[in-house]
Amino acid sequence: MSILVYVEMRDGAVRPVTREVLGEAKRLAATLGGPVTAVACATGDAGLAALGEAGADAVLLARHDAFARHDAAGHAVAVAEAARSTGAKVVLFGASSTGKDLAPRVAALLGVGLAADCTALDASGGRLVATRPVMAGKAYERLAFPMSPALVTLRPKVFAPAAPEAGRTAAVQPLAFTWDAAAPRAVVTGTTAQTGGRPDLTEAEIVVSGGRGLKGPEHFALVEALADAMGATVGASRAVVDAGWRSHGEQVGQTGKTVSPKLYVAIGISGAIQHLAGMSSSRCIVAINKDPEAPIFKVADYGVVGDLFEVVPALTDAVKRMH
Amino acid sequence: MLQVVCVKQVPDTDTRVKVAADGRTLDPNGVTLVLNPYDEFAVEQALRVKESLGAGEVVAVSLGAAGVQTTLRNVLAMGADRALHLRLDAAAPDALTIAKALADAIRGLDAGLVWLGKQAVDDDGAQVGPMLATLLGRPCVSNVSTFELAGTTARVEREIEGGREQLEVPLPAVFTTDKGLNEPRYASLKGIMAAKKKTIEERAVEAAAPHLERLALELPPPRAAGRIVGEGAGAVPELVRVLREEAKVL
Numbered sequence: 001m002s003i004l005v006y007v008e009m010r011d012g013a014v015r016p017v018t019r020e021v022l023g024e025a026k027r028l029a030a031t032l033g034g035p036v037t038a039v040a041c042a043t044g045d046a047g048l049a050a051l052g053e054a055g056a057d058a059v060l061l062a063r064h065d066a067f068a069r070h071d072a073a074g075h076a077v078a079v080a081e082a083a084r085s086t087g088a089k090v091v092l093f094g095a096s097s098t099g100k101d102l103a104p105r106v107a108a109l110l111g112v113g114l115a116a117d118c119t120a121l122d123a124s125g126g127r128l129v130a131t132r133p134v135m136a137g138k139a140y141e142r143l144a145f146p147m148s149p150a151l152v153t154l155r156p157k158v159f160a161p162a163a164p165e166a167g168r169t170a171a172v173q174p175l176a177f178t179w180d181a182a183a184p185r186a187v188v189t190g191t192t193a194q195t196g197g198r199p200d201l202t203e204a205e206i207v208v209s210g211g212r213g214l215k216g217p218e219h220f221a222l223v224e225a226l227a228d229a230m231g232a233t234v235g236a237s238r239a240v241v242d243a244g245w246r247s248h249g250e251q252v253g254q255t256g257k258t259v260s261p262k263l264y265v266a267i268g269i270s271g272a273i274q275h276l277a278g279m280s281s282s283r284c285i286v287a288i289n290k291d292p293e294a295p296i297f298k299v300a301d302y303g304v305v306g307d308l309f310e311v312v313p314a315l316t317d318a319v320k321r322m323h
Numbered sequence: 324m325l326q327v328v329c330v331k332q333v334p335d336t337d338t339r340v341k342v343a344a345d346g347r348t349l350d351p352n353g354v355t356l357v358l359n360p361y362d363e364f365a366v367e368q369a370l371r372v373k374e375s376l377g378a379g380e381v382v383a384v385s386l387g388a389a390g391v392q393t394t395l396r397n398v399l400a401m402g403a404d405r406a407l408h409l410r411l412d413a414a415a416p417d418a419l420t421i422a423k424a425l426a427d428a429i430r431g432l433d434a435g436l437v438w439l440g441k442q443a444v445d446d447d448g449a450q451v452g453p454m455l456a457t458l459l460g461r462p463c464v465s466n467v468s469t470f471e472l473a474g475t476t477a478r479v480e481r482e483i484e485g486g487r488e489q490l491e492v493p494l495p496a497v498f499t500t501d502k503g504l505n506e507p508r509y510a511s512l513k514g515i516m517a518a519k520k521k522t523i524e525e526r527a528v529e530a531a532a533p534h535l536e537r538l539a540l541e542l543p544p545p546r547a548a549g550r551i552v553g554e555g556a557g558a559v560p561e562l563v564r565v566l567r568e569e570a571k572v573l
Binding site: 101145183187292302310 | 336339340342349418419445446449452453454457458462463464465468482483486487488489491493496501502503532533534535536537540541542543547551552553554558560565566567570
């Protein structure tokens with residue numbers, strides 16, 4: 001059963017989520033049968049054969065000059081054509097900002113359903129069943145696919161990349177596809193990097209979040225210092241984002257980002273239900289709050305009851321001393 | 324310019340989820356239904372564009388059972404000119420079904436801009452906008468956090484991992500809105516009164532074969548009970564120890 005994986009690239013490099021998706025494709029192929037074909041949209045072959053190490057059996061290269069920058073409309077046409085020409089039964093994408101935007105376009109072109117942001121795939125019964133969180137993780141739905149191919153985006157940081165097979169290469173073949181680049185479309189004119197250089201919230205191993213208990217935006221320096229000591233990314237509760245202390249990009253919860261890092265540290269966050277929804281799937285949760293009755297302690301693995309203005313600097317010092 | 328805003332009625336974010344007896348749907352008892360929060364930014368942006376152009380019409384469209392007219396009325400109270408209710412009584416239609424129904428309705432309108440929230444906070448799919456645009460053959464940018472209109476070209480930004488992407492888009496086009504794009508207005512008393520006189524046109528939509536089949540809706544496994552490691556700064560050495568030795572996350 002042919003499986004197709006979209007190769008997400010930025011600035012000519014394959015993004016890490018693609019290795020996670022290839023890893024899951026390889027596991028699925030063990031049950032459903034392969035091959036696993038990767039489809040990359042680029043201006044040229046930038047060492048794509050190496051995707052073999054990550055689990056690809058073959059690579060299709062959709063080459064176009066317009067692909068020097070990400071082009072959702074063009075990529076959608078190419079991936080849909082790759083799905084048709086390989087007879088793919090399953091098409092997988094990373095549920096990144098790029099994949100979440102691209103996969104629905106491919107689904108519309110193919111006229112099939114898409115299971116978005118999935119956290120588990122099961123093919124043990126001979127058919128694919130996808131599990132995905134709804135309402136930011138308050139519940140999970142299990143979906144089956146009455147049509148073929150089954151389109152799925154996989155949540156970053158949930159699926160493990162396959163153990164790399166050093167030296168294994170995948171044959172790179174050109175993909176023939178017809179796309180009218182002159183038709184009106186949205187064109188990327190530039191990208192700007194966030195300052196700070198911390199990993200994105202949805203891709204971070206450790207997230208340190210602050211809430212209203214910090215009493216004012218200036219005290220977020222405490223959160224940032226701990227985040228820097230831990231190599232973590234900073235998050236925020238809805239209350240402090242709505243108050244204008246932090247930007248929306250940092251909000252964790254039902255109207256912000258859903259995160260599942262290996263460690264989530266909640267500082268001065270009481271734990272409103274819509275916040276808990278967005279972080280309860282973290283592997284380990286630490287809460288620091290002065291109110292022992294705060295709902296956050298009900299989901300925390302480890303809690304410290306106390307004044308965050310004393311606890312957080314002490315924790316930052318202790319983490320710094322570890323290194 | 325005519326603009327269309329597609330909105331969805333969803334459970335409020337304070338909702339505690341209970342699964343219905345069928346094991347596949349949300350128990351509607353005690354659930355408050357509201358305008359999807361991300362759609363508020365879509366409505367607001369359409370109204371701002373209309374205000375800046377000094378002319379035009381904003382049409383709100385929603386798919387669902389009879390109850391969605393309450394939400395459409397709210398959007399009319401915010402300032403939309405009229406509404407279209409695509410009546411479909413089937414529970415939780417999949418994204419492509421929604422997108423097809425919206426596309427059929429929007430094709431007949433000469434819309435320069437089509438707006439949607441970046442995702443609905445019930446199914447978190449984030450699919451309908453890009454699907455709709457693809458079905459309509461229109462340019463699309465999802466998750467826009469800034470929007471600037473210059474003639475028939477829009478300049479927008481969207482958040483990507485570790486940064487932002489800038490795009491240029493020829494109109495007519497479809498956009499989905501992220502939080503932070505604007506500060507949505509509240510409906511004024513005057514707006515609420517005016518909305519009572521505005522038209523909601525109802526059109527029946529036929530349920531086609533589903534593109535996805537929901538087998539089950541389940542609550543997440545409860546987290547194992549945690550523990551309080553201590554009080555105040557004195558608890559820090561023990562916290563660091565358990566994070567290293569028990570949880571192995573530091």
